[in-house]
Amino acid sequence: MLSLKITWRYIVAFYCVIMLYTSLHELVHHFSGYFICGDWGIKTFNYFETACEDEKKAYIATYLGPIFSFVMMYVGMYFLNKNNSSYKNHLGFALIFAQLPLQRMISPFFRMNDEYYATAKLFGHTNTVYWSVIVIIWVACLPPIIKAFNAIENENKILWFIFYLALFPYLIWGPIFGGLEYLMVEKKFLAQPLIGIGLLFIINEIITIIAYYCTRKYINPHKESM
Secondary structure, three states, X not given: OEOOOOXXXXXXXXXXXXXXXXXXXXXXXXXXXXXXXXXXXXXXXXXXXXXXXOHHHHHHHHHHHHHHHHHXXXXXXXXXXXXXXXXHHHHHHHHHHHOOHHHHHHHHHHOOOHHHHHHHHHHOOOHHHHHHHHHHHHHHHHHXXXXXXXXXXXXXXXXXXHHHHHOHHHHHHHHHHHHHHHHHHOOOOOOOXXXXXXXXXXXXXXXXXXXXXXXXXXXXXXXXXX
């Protein structure tokens, strides 16, 4: 179904998809926190804090970020249908890996990630909580990534799959995302908040949306040769 191909236009388009959806994940935390708590919290690139006095209410916002990411993975899975266009197939593939499924699956083993943090706070740091979170996340993530694996038609299919699952998204997105967080939090560059969100985050989001709409057609890498 998918013949994967890496071009510089595709890299830019894929980067924009990743940055857009990781930022939306963070904004879901922030805006849901506002609606739940009645006031704006604090949002950097990789950190959020709600204004809730009741911690249990705040954990709803913590869960909603991952729920958004899981939903987007299943949207991607739906797009990976042989009856859909080649563009939609490639977009679906990109959507799945733009949610960084490996990070969601591996981090709870180290008692990290939104899902484990909120669940452990609510129900305690027990072995039951630990393994329940891991199992639920894996059950949620496996169908989309298996669908993505089965869709690959390239030779060395397993290597292509591992490349997307464990390396490619982090390689093109991670240094920029981490660098922006460092600039805003440590160097206070454009750190002044607007509705609780650092200005650099807002500027980056605007640039990402514009870039996404300018490059989205190249998420089908064969578009360049058409």
